[in-house]
Amino acid sequence: MAVAEPLNIAIAGFGTVGQAVARILVAEHAERLRLTHVCNRRIAEKRVDWLPATVAWTERFEDVLASDVDVVVELIGGLDPAETWVRRALDARKSVVTANKQLIARHFAPLVRLARERGVQIGFEASVAGGIPVVQALRQGLAGDHLFRVSGILNGTCNYILTRMEADALPFEDALAEAQAKGFAEADPTDDVDGLDARAKLAILARVAFGYGVDPAAIVARSIRPIQAIDLLYARKLHRVIRQVSRLERANEEDHAEVLAFVQPALVPIGSSLANVQGSQNIVAATGRFGGETTFAGFGAGGNPTAVAVVSDLLAIAGGSVPIADDAEGEDVLAITGDAVARHYVRFTVKDRPGIIASLATAFCRHGINIDAVLQEPGLPKTRLPFVITLEECSASVLRRALGEIAALEFHLEAPLALPILD
Amino acid sequence: MAVAEPLNIAIAGFGTVGQAVARILVAEHAERLRLTHVCNRRIAEKRVDWLPATVAWTERFEDVLASDVDVVVELIGGLDPAETWVRRALDARKSVVTANKQLIARHFAPLVRLARERGVQIGFEASVAGGIPVVQALRQGLAGDHLFRVSGILNGTCNYILTRMEADALPFEDALAEAQAKGFAEADPTDDVDGLDARAKLAILARVAFGYGVDPAAIVARSIRPIQAIDLLYARKLHRVIRQVSRLERANEEDHAEVLAFVQPALVPIGSSLANVQGSQNIVAATGRFGGETTFAGFGAGGNPTAVAVVSDLLAIAGGSVPIADDAEGEDVLAITGDAVARHYVRFTVKDRPGIIASLATAFCRHGINIDAVLQEPGLPKTRLPFVITLEECSASVLRRALGEIAALEFHLEAPLALPILD
Numbered sequence: 001m002a003v004a005e006p007l008n009i010a011i012a013g014f015g016t017v018g019q020a021v022a023r024i025l026v027a028e029h030a031e032r033l034r035l036t037h038v039c040n041r042r043i044a045e046k047r048v049d050w051l052p053a054t055v056a057w058t059e060r061f062e063d064v065l066a067s068d069v070d071v072v073v074e075l076i077g078g079l080d081p082a083e084t085w086v087r088r089a090l091d092a093r094k095s096v097v098t099a100n101k102q103l104i105a106r107h108f109a110p111l112v113r114l115a116r117e118r119g120v121q122i123g124f125e126a127s128v129a130g131g132i133p134v135v136q137a138l139r140q141g142l143a144g145d146h147l148f149r150v151s152g153i154l155n156g157t158c159n160y161i162l163t164r165m166e167a168d169a170l171p172f173e174d175a176l177a178e179a180q181a182k183g184f185a186e187a188d189p190t191d192d193v194d195g196l197d198a199r200a201k202l203a204i205l206a207r208v209a210f211g212y213g214v215d216p217a218a219i220v221a222r223s224i225r226p227i228q229a230i231d232l233l234y235a236r237k238l239h240r241v242i243r244q245v246s247r248l249e250r251a252n253e254e255d256h257a258e259v260l261a262f263v264q265p266a267l268v269p270i271g272s273s274l275a276n277v278q279g280s281q282n283i284v285a286a287t288g289r290f291g292g293e294t295t296f297a298g299f300g301a302g303g304n305p306t307a308v309a310v311v312s313d314l315l316a317i318a319g320g321s322v323p324i325a326d327d328a329e330g331e332d333v334l335a336i337t338g339d340a341v342a343r344h345y346v347r348f349t350v351k352d353r354p355g356i357i358a359s360l361a362t363a364f365c366r367h368g369i370n371i372d373a374v375l376q377e378p379g380l381p382k383t384r385l386p387f388v389i390t391l392e393e394c395s396a397s398v399l400r401r402a403l404g405e406i407a408a409l410e411f412h413l414e415a416p417l418a419l420p421i422l423d
Numbered sequence: 424m425a426v427a428e429p430l431n432i433a434i435a436g437f438g439t440v441g442q443a444v445a446r447i448l449v450a451e452h453a454e455r456l457r458l459t460h461v462c463n464r465r466i467a468e469k470r471v472d473w474l475p476a477t478v479a480w481t482e483r484f485e486d487v488l489a490s491d492v493d494v495v496v497e498l499i500g501g502l503d504p505a506e507t508w509v510r511r512a513l514d515a516r517k518s519v520v521t522a523n524k525q526l527i528a529r530h531f532a533p534l535v536r537l538a539r540e541r542g543v544q545i546g547f548e549a550s551v552a553g554g555i556p557v558v559q560a561l562r563q564g565l566a567g568d569h570l571f572r573v574s575g576i577l578n579g580t581c582n583y584i585l586t587r588m589e590a591d592a593l594p595f596e597d598a599l600a601e602a603q604a605k606g607f608a609e610a611d612p613t614d615d616v617d618g619l620d621a622r623a624k625l626a627i628l629a630r631v632a633f634g635y636g637v638d639p640a641a642i643v644a645r646s647i648r649p650i651q652a653i654d655l656l657y658a659r660k661l662h663r664v665i666r667q668v669s670r671l672e673r674a675n676e677e678d679h680a681e682v683l684a685f686v687q688p689a690l691v692p693i694g695s696s697l698a699n700v701q702g703s704q705n706i707v708a709a710t711g712r713f714g715g716e717t718t719f720a721g722f723g724a725g726g727n728p729t730a731v732a733v734v735s736d737l738l739a740i741a742g743g744s745v746p747i748a749d750d751a752e753g754e755d756v757l758a759i760t761g762d763a764v765a766r767h768y769v770r771f772t773v774k775d776r777p778g779i780i781a782s783l784a785t786a787f788c789r790h791g792i793n794i795d796a797v798l799q800e801p802g803l804p805k806t807r808l809p810f811v812i813t814l815e816e817c818s819a820s821v822l823r824r825a826l827g828e829i830a831a832l833e834f835h836l837e838a839p840l841a842l843p844i845l846d
Contacts, residue, residue, distance in 0.1 A: 141560060144735035146450075290447060290727040294554060308567040315567060
């Protein structure tokens with residue numbers, strides 16, 4: 001092999017991930033990758049003593065654009081100014097490697113088009129599932145299959161909270177506070193616990209698994225906030241656990257078929273691949289027509305795992321492989337629906353009195369929904385009784401209409417909580 | 424993108440996998456991959472009516488070599504004539520995609536060198552773990568990490584047998600017969616149950632994870648034949664299950680460090696990634712300095728999953744990516760050892776009488792091995808009593824010496840069975 005000069009690398013955004021990337025580049029791959037620039041606001045506060053003196057520190061992205069940098073690693077996050085910076089880098093014929101899920105989820109097609117026009121690359125392995133190389137696995141490793149379903153646990157914060165609630169019967173608030181104390185959740189946890197982070201990642205997975213875009217804002221995202229410790233107890237009676245599940249599924253085998261897409265808490269069987277994911281880990285399970293289900297699991301966040309994904313993309317660019325999609329740059333956007341047909345778990349919290357089950361059964365019956373079972377843990381207070389009805393298969397929209405009607409009944413102390421039961 | 428002509432593909436070996444590859448090529452990817460030749464012995468018996476009339480059927484590999492085939496898919500297995508055929512194909516400037524683990528385990532370096540000299544590719548994703556894209560994941564997806572350990576369940580036959588023995592307390596022979604009846608085990612199960620199949624795959628994983636060769640014949644391979652249903656029962660008392668574990672581990676951080684390598688039945692914790700693998704599935708768990716443990720699981724064998732790996736390699740070649748290693752073509756072969764330091768489980772089968780534990784404790788003590796616990800299930804016959812001693816950490820070689828001495832004691836009805844306890 002001819003020995004090429006190493007690629008010159010700029011890191012834009014020197015936070016946890018940026019520093020982890022720099023540490024790997026100091027320790028490894030020097031023959032192929034050379035860190036030359038670090039760009040950040042208030043750069044004086046960011047300087048470290050463990051990088052070579054040859055590294056240029058700057059607050060001005062223009063300095064990076066004007067330099068002989070080959071690849072810009074974008075780790076500033078968010079859309080502004082990240083989108084502008086990435087466009088300017090590509091326009092200046094610099095490849096880009098990014099961990100920015102919002103940017104890729106929303107602007108994949110034009111960015112890939114720009115990269116191709118300029119003859120450079122854009123790598124985004126780090127934008128989904130951190131250190132798990134799932135972008136490459138779905139686009140290349142399973143390229144020979146015809147994938148029709150992708151399920152995953154794409155948010156480690158939610159998974160940490162749910163597995164802690166389950167292990168110690170903690171209330172949501174306590175598990176969240178613990179996650180925040182341990183650095184697994186941010187001070188404002190909205191993006192994580194309400195599913196907004198996961199749905200951006202799911203939109204990227206639609207690209208790499210199906211080759212088409214979907215609008216991330218159109219993906220149903222439901223919060224884990226209404227989950228209570230009692231739900232995890234009832235789930236276990238049903239031989240299930242509750243996970244924040246992200247799922248994509250083609251409605252049929254047509255390439256352009258509508259895609260079922262949602263991020264929501266759901267019951268999954270104990271022992272299943274999703275149930276086995278503990279703590280802040282992530283998993284992606286891809287199911288194809290030929291290869292069945294293949295799973296990829298590991299650390300979905302954190303400085304070092306995310307940095308591994310960034311450096312793997314850098315090495316792919318250095319090695320001349322082509323991380324950008326060949327056939328996925330289309331502007332086509334698939335229609336999506338969140339109206340899954342599934343069995344359901346519905347937890348009611350009521351002031352107990354005779355006739356409640358009869359009222360509920362009548363209402364469900366009116367909507368053509370069959371009751372599978374009624375569960376009530378012994379020893380719960382009659383004055384504030386959480387009990388569960390499981391329902392046979394029905395669509396989420398029909399169930400929503402039934403629950404809308406049921407909500408008007410006078411015995412509720414809390415809004416009913418409905419979760420799909422996935423197999 | 425310029426639209427290139429599809430690659431012309433020859434399938435050599437039209438068995439289960441070859442037919443599955445052909446079925447995928449008929450159904451998908453026609454714009455990039457075109458099946459033109461099928462080569463097999465007694466070709467008249469192999470002809471099918473569902474392939475295009477343009478496909479040439481031949482018994483002579485020379486016909487393939489003389490044709491305008493771009494890629495030869497080698498699925499005949501074994502070393503002879505597969506090695507010669509692959510060399511001749513590469514020599515004729517045809518890329519090769521192979522599922523042949525023995526060929527790749529033994530001849531990786533010269534084959535890659537020949538491919539590079541001729542300017543063609545060699546893809547071998549299908550040679551390890553069937554449909555799980557682990558070759559690509561370790562070489563490219565985790566390229567940015569510094570991997571130091573790879574553990575896996577690489578043989579679905581062993582895993583099927585062990586999980587069936589555990590679920591229904593079956594004897595080994597019954598579980599094997601069931602696996603054979605279901606097509607998960609061959610009439611002669613030696614390669615599978617004695618670990619020879621797995622160690623070839625492990626040698627390939629050493630290449631892709633560490634970038635160096637190891638001699639597959641030098642890897643310790645122990646059979647699962649001595650495992651009895653009682654061992655799975657005792658393992659469960661220890662909160663563990665028994666799996667046929669394949670493991671590679673660098674002795675230290677040096678690139679050229681000796682590698683610990685073994686294929687052997689071992690106790691792994693319930694709930695661990697290896698323990699969660701059921702039936703004939705496979706898993707590979709790769710651990711790196713930066714990214715921690717990342718796991719890849721799915722169908723490790725079978726026509727369709729293996730065919731997915733073959734077709735993914737074909738698409739990578741069609742797309743101009745580079746499946747062959749850039750830096751792993753070296754002739755360097757790492758020294759390996761099977762002398763793992765671990766806690767151990769030792770099951771003795773004796774005619775019970777007073778003093779047995781004392782004799783064993785004395786012998787272990789003489790070799791500096793500490794006893795952790797003694798386990799004896801109630802209700803077992805005293806005339807043929809299986810009981811277990813767990814040992815604190817010691818090396819396999821020290822334990823072997825101690826057991827050699829212990830074997831001379833007169834109370835054994837069967838040879839003791841020692842298994843490492845992995846965490």
